[in-house]
Amino acid sequence: AQSVTQPDIHITVSEGASLELRCNYSYGATPYLFWYVQSPGQGLQLLLKYFSGDTLVQGIKGFEAEFKRSQSSFNLRKPSVHWSDAAEYFCAVGDMDTGRRALTFGSGTRLQVQP
C-alpha cells in the first residue's frame, strides 16, 4: 500500500528566507507525486506535480520540488518565502491506475512566516 510521510508538523521561517518541506513516500513503482497548499477554511490548490521526466519540477508561486528515487523523497522548496505563503502544505501520491482512486495524502506541514 502506498503512504506519504511529512516529518515536520510545523515549520516557522522568516520572510525572505529559503524553505524546504520534506516529503517521503512509499510506493512499489514510480509514483505520481503532488504538492497541494491549503489556506485556512479553503480547499486545496495544486502547487506542482511530478509524473515523469525531469526530476526537478517547477510549480506556481515560485515553488519547486525534486523527485529523488533513491531517497523516496519529493521535497518542496522555495528560495525566498513571502508572508502570503503561510498555509498548510500537503504532499500526495497517486498510482498508475485508471485514475479512479483517491490520492494518498501526508499529514501536512503548517508553515508560519515571521516578519
Add this chain to the structure above:
Amino acid sequence: GAVVSQHPSWVICKSGTSVKIECRSLDFQATTMFWYRQFPKQSLMLMATSNEGSKATYEQGVEKDKFLINHASLTLSTLTVTSAHPEDSSFYICSAKLGGPGTEAFFGQGTRLTVV
C-alpha cells in the same frame, strides 16, 4: 486549471436534521469524485469514492447510511449528512478527477458543517 465548485461553503443545522452538500465540476466531466472529511489541523480523511452512475465505495468505518452519496451525472455529486449530530461537525471537501492514470485531483473550496 479545472474548477470544482462546492456549495454551501458553510452551514449550521440543528441536531437531527439532514444537510446536503453539492460538488460540481464546472468545466470538465469528472468520471470520479471523492469526498473527504478534515478535522482541525489534520489531514484529509477519505470518506468515499463515487463513480458516475454507480454506488459509492465507502472507506472502512464510514457509515454509508449516514453519509449518503449520489453521483447522478458527470458534473455533480452530492453528500447528504443524515440525522446530523454535533460529532458530525467538520470540514468536508470534495474533489474530482478527469480520469486516466495519475491524473491530478481538483478540489472544491470545502464546506464547514456545524451541528448545534
